[in-house]
Amino acid sequence: MTGALAGVRVLDLTRYIPGPFCTQVLGDLGADVVKVEEPPLGDPTRMVPPAVGEDGAAHAALNRNKRSVVVDVRKEEGAAVVRRLAAGADVLVEAYRPGALARRGLGAETLCAQNPRLVYCSLTGYGREGPLAGRAGHDVNFLALGGFLDGNRDGGGRPVLPLTQVADVVGGLAAAVGILAALHARERTGRGQVVDVSMLDGVLALLSVPLARRAAGHEGPGELAGTRPAYNVYECRDGRHLAVGALEPKFWEALCRALGLEERIGRQWEGPKRARETTDAFARAFATRDRDDWLRDLSAADACVEPVLGLDEVLEHPQARRSLVEQGQGAGRFRAVRCPVRLSTSPAATRRPPPALGEHTAEVLAEAGYAREDVERLRAGEVVA
Numbered sequence: 001m002t003g004a005l006a007g008v009r010v011l012d013l014t015r016y017i018p019g020p021f022c023t024q025v026l027g028d029l030g031a032d033v034v035k036v037e038e039p040p041l042g043d044p045t046r047m048v049p050p051a052v053g054e055d056g057a058a059h060a061a062l063n064r065n066k067r068s069v070v071v072d073v074r075k076e077e078g079a080a081v082v083r084r085l086a087a088g089a090d091v092l093v094e095a096y097r098p099g100a101l102a103r104r105g106l107g108a109e110t111l112c113a114q115n116p117r118l119v120y121c122s123l124t125g126y127g128r129e130g131p132l133a134g135r136a137g138h139d140v141n142f143l144a145l146g147g148f149l150d151g152n153r154d155g156g157g158r159p160v161l162p163l164t165q166v167a168d169v170v171g172g173l174a175a176a177v178g179i180l181a182a183l184h185a186r187e188r189t190g191r192g193q194v195v196d197v198s199m200l201d202g203v204l205a206l207l208s209v210p211l212a213r214r215a216a217g218h219e220g221p222g223e224l225a226g227t228r229p230a231y232n233v234y235e236c237r238d239g240r241h242l243a244v245g246a247l248e249p250k251f252w253e254a255l256c257r258a259l260g261l262e263e264r265i266g267r268q269w270e271g272p273k274r275a276r277e278t279t280d281a282f283a284r285a286f287a288t289r290d291r292d293d294w295l296r297d298l299s300a301a302d303a304c305v306e307p308v309l310g311l312d313e314v315l316e317h318p319q320a321r322r323s324l325v326e327q328g329q330g331a332g333r334f335r336a337v338r339c340p341v342r343l344s345t346s347p348a349a350t351r352r353p354p355p356a357l358g359e360h361t362a363e364v365l366a367e368a369g370y371a372r373e374d375v376e377r378l379r380a381g382e383v384v385a
Contacts, residue, residue, distance in 0.1 A: 003030020021172030027065030053330025146203030
């Protein structure tokens with residue numbers, strides 16, 4: 001094993017997006033991640049189309065650098081298997097509702113008493129405490145309750161759903177940060193601890209600035225929410241769009257000169273009425289040429305303007321391609337996003353393709369001290385697969 005987290009064993013009891021995203025980051029950085037899946041189908045993202053090889057592309061995008069073990073934790077013998085695996089783990093990540101694993105003898109109190117060095121990460125929708133602690137939810141619910149959806153509306157005033165699961169991904173990143181902090185603390189104290197991360201907290205963290213300004217009395221959507229000409233999206237003649245972020249005076253001046261609107265220089269922070277007039281003037285100018293024609297001139301002007309790309313365009317963009325990696329998935333191959341963390345001397349790497357369901361059950365149980373006949377007995381009793 002190589003990487004910054006080489007030698008760290010992670011037991012992953014999660015599925016869908018937040019937990020698998022978190023543990024894939026840890027795996028990319030060198031951790032040995034054992035993904036515990038429930039029979040008969042395992043992580044539901046395996047069934048999400050389109051398929052790459054035998055499993056879904058969504059599963060492949062979130063589960064490289066892992067080994068798959070199938071254990072029925074609903075059975076006592078299955079729970080005992082997980083307890084044994086946790087005894088030799090450095091980190092356990094779970095995403096059950098609060099109390100669900102404790103009822104099976106797999107809660108933090110039990111496993112941390114058994115293994116005092118264990119970092120036990122609990123990923124929930126609303127946290128382990130509070131009036132909504134036991135409530136079910138998905139990404140759209142967390143975005144709604146956290147205020148994210150209210151701040152993103154279409155022209156008719158309807159809240160707009162983002163393309164990706166924002167709360168889930170942010171929650172997964174927050175969990176990875178918390179786990180790394182707990183592992184660092186363990187170097188000093190010799191003991192693990194519980195890492196409590198909720199998707200709602202992740203949404204609130206994204207809204208740190210607007211929430212603080214609102215609490216301080218600010219009214220309205222804010223200067224960076226499409227109300228200012230210097231920070232906006234404009235449609236071009238071909239129906240495609242450009243995103244403008246010309247906030248600083250030098251960028252604003254370069255943009256105004258490129259558009260032939262020199263009279264607007266120095267006027268990016270005028271009041272609402274004049275701001276609307278400038279926005280309209282910019283919109284008329286951008287509508288006279290195609291997106292890529294504008295882009296050639298504006299790139300040379302260094303005016304903080306970029307194209308609004310579709311996913312197909314992103315996959316082919318020379319800058320974005322640096323962040324993509326070709327990887328296998330069974331008999332298939334596809335392009336996935338690399339680990340977002342780049343280290344100079346112990347870089348993240350793809351060492352294993354996404355695992356087939358139960359591909360490493362016998363291997364991992366043998367490492368935990370199970371004899372071959374014990375594994376076969378557990379298979380016969382449908383405890384493992």
